Amino acid sequence: MTQLDAVKSGFILCLGISIFICTFIYINSPPPKEPNEQKFLPISIECGFYPDELCSALFQGLAAAPTIGNFCQQAIPQGATQISILLQNPGNCSRLIKELHFITKALSEEEANFSLAYIITIHKELEMFVKLLRAIYAPQNVYCIHIDEKSSKAYKNAIQSLVNCFENVFIASKRENVVYAGFSRLQADINCMKDLFRSKIQWNYIINLCGQDYPIKTNREIIQYLKSKWNGKNLTPGVVQPAHIKHRTRVSYKEFVHVGVSYVYPTTNVKDEPPHNLTIYFGTAYYALTRKFAEFALTDERAKDLLEWSRDTYSPDEHYWVTLNRLKDAPGATPDALWEGNIRAIKWRDQEGNSHSGCQGHYIRDVCVYGLGDLQWIIESPHLFANKFEYSRYPLVTECLERRFRIKLLQQADVPLEAHWHFQLDNYFNMKINV
Structure with a gap:
C-alpha cells in the first residue's frame, strides 16, 4: 500500500467514526421543546445596542432573556471606553x-427642600462609580468620595x-488604606462624615454607599421613604450580637x-x-442617619470611647452604628x-430558598454579584x-438598570426636562415603565 493509499484509508475511517458518533448523539437527544411565545424572546435580536425588547424581558424575568443577553454583552465595552x-480628557466641565x-x-x-449627604467608598471600577454617582446625583445634595489609598494613580486622577x-x-x-472587615473601613466613613459637616449644604440625612451599589429608588422616593416611614429616626438594621x-x-x-x-x-x-x-x-454596615445623630456619633463621649474600643475588632462597622442607635438618649434612636x-x-448565599431563589x-x-437573571428580583x-x-x-x-432608573426619575420630575438628561443620544432603548 502506498503512503497516499494509507492516508486515504485513515481519512475514510475517521470520517466513518465521526458520522457514527453524530448519528448516535442525534438519535439519543431529546426532541426540542416547543417554545412558548409568551415566555420567550424572538431569536433575531440586534446586539449592537440595547433594544427595548431585551431589557424589558430581563426585568420581567422571561426565560430566554438572560441567554440572549449574554450574547449582547460583547457590545457594551464601547460605553465603558x-x-x-471623557475623564482622561475632561476638557470643560459643562461639556x-x-x-x-x-x-x-x-x-x-x-x-429641593430635603437635602441628602452621601458617603461613597470606592477602590475600583471607574465606569461603575460614574453610573452610581449620576444615578444619585442632585445639585441640592452633597457627596463625599473616599478613594482607597491603595488605588492606582490613574484611577484617583x-x-x-x-x-x-x-x-x-x-x-x-x-x-485610608481600606482593609476588608478592618477598622479602616469604619474610619473611612468617619473621615467623610467629619468633612460633610463642613459643607455649606444643610443636609437632613446621611447615607453611606460603596462603589458596587446601585439605587433601586429615586431621590424623591428615598426622601418620601425617610419622611413617611422614619420621620427623624435612624435606619440601622440589626439585633443584639448573636453568640456566633x-x-x-x-x-x-x-490589619x-x-x-x-x-x-x-x-x-x-x-x-x-x-x-x-x-x-x-x-x-x-450601611445606614441612613439623621444629621443630629451623625453629630452625636462624632461628639458624644460614649461614641468616642466605643470607636476607640472598636479599633481592634473584626468588621466594626457592623456593630458601631447599630449599637449607638440603640442608646435611648441618642437623637433619632430606635432602641427596640x-x-x-x-x-x-x-x-446572601445562606438565604437561598428563603428570601431569594438563587x-x-x-x-x-x-x-x-448580580447576573442578568437577577434583574426582576432587584426592581421588585x-x-x-x-x-x-x-x-x-x-x-x-x-446598563439596563441604569436606563430604566433614568426613565423613572424623569417621569417623576416636576420641572421642564433638559435634553442632556435623557440617554437617547447614546442610541439606547426607549422603555415605558409604570411608576
Missing part, C-alpha cells in the same frame, strides 16, 4: 456634565477630574497590609469589656428596632439600594 476617555447626562436641577420642590466639575462633590480630606458573632469583639484583631495583599487576622489577646457597659449589637429598614437588597451571577464572600425589591454589581463582569445588568 467612552466614560474613560463633561452634559455628555455624562448628569441631572443639573432639583426635580421637585420636595427634593480620573475620579478627581470628575469631582472637580461639581461644587457639591469632593474627595475625603483624609484617606461574639468572637468578633472578644479577641483583638489586626495586615502589604503590596497587593491585605486582610484582618485574630490574635490571642482577649479584649476588655465594652466601655460604659454598652450592649453590643450586630447589623448592617430589629432588622427594620429597607437599606440594601442583597442576595444568584444568577456569582458569589463573592457569600454575597451575590422594596429596598433603597442593591448590592453587589460588577460592571466589568456583567455590564448589561447595570
Whole structure:
C-alpha cells in the first residue's frame, strides 16, 4: 500500500467514526421543546445596542432573556471606553456634565427642600462609580468620595477630574488604606462624615454607599421613604450580637497590609469589656442617619470611647452604628428596632430558598454579584439600594438598570426636562415603565 493509499484509508475511517458518533448523539437527544411565545424572546435580536425588547424581558424575568443577553454583552465595552476617555480628557466641565447626562436641577420642590449627604467608598471600577454617582446625583445634595489609598494613580486622577466639575462633590480630606472587615473601613466613613459637616449644604440625612451599589429608588422616593416611614429616626438594621458573632469583639484583631495583599487576622489577646457597659449589637454596615445623630456619633463621649474600643475588632462597622442607635438618649434612636429598614437588597448565599431563589451571577464572600437573571428580583425589591454589581463582569445588568432608573426619575420630575438628561443620544432603548 502506498503512503497516499494509507492516508486515504485513515481519512475514510475517521470520517466513518465521526458520522457514527453524530448519528448516535442525534438519535439519543431529546426532541426540542416547543417554545412558548409568551415566555420567550424572538431569536433575531440586534446586539449592537440595547433594544427595548431585551431589557424589558430581563426585568420581567422571561426565560430566554438572560441567554440572549449574554450574547449582547460583547457590545457594551464601547460605553465603558467612552466614560474613560471623557475623564482622561475632561476638557470643560459643562461639556463633561452634559455628555455624562448628569441631572443639573432639583426635580421637585420636595427634593429641593430635603437635602441628602452621601458617603461613597470606592477602590475600583471607574465606569461603575460614574453610573452610581449620576444615578444619585442632585445639585441640592452633597457627596463625599473616599478613594482607597491603595488605588492606582490613574484611577484617583480620573475620579478627581470628575469631582472637580461639581461644587457639591469632593474627595475625603483624609484617606485610608481600606482593609476588608478592618477598622479602616469604619474610619473611612468617619473621615467623610467629619468633612460633610463642613459643607455649606444643610443636609437632613446621611447615607453611606460603596462603589458596587446601585439605587433601586429615586431621590424623591428615598426622601418620601425617610419622611413617611422614619420621620427623624435612624435606619440601622440589626439585633443584639448573636453568640456566633461574639468572637468578633472578644479577641483583638489586626490589619495586615502589604503590596497587593491585605486582610484582618485574630490574635490571642482577649479584649476588655465594652466601655460604659454598652450592649453590643450586630447589623448592617450601611445606614441612613439623621444629621443630629451623625453629630452625636462624632461628639458624644460614649461614641468616642466605643470607636476607640472598636479599633481592634473584626468588621466594626457592623456593630458601631447599630449599637449607638440603640442608646435611648441618642437623637433619632430606635432602641427596640430589629432588622427594620429597607437599606440594601442583597442576595446572601445562606438565604437561598428563603428570601431569594438563587444568584444568577456569582458569589463573592457569600454575597451575590448580580447576573442578568437577577434583574426582576432587584426592581421588585422594596429596598433603597442593591448590592453587589460588577460592571466589568456583567455590564448589561447595570446598563439596563441604569436606563430604566433614568426613565423613572424623569417621569417623576416636576420641572421642564433638559435634553442632556435623557440617554437617547447614546442610541439606547426607549422603555415605558409604570411608576
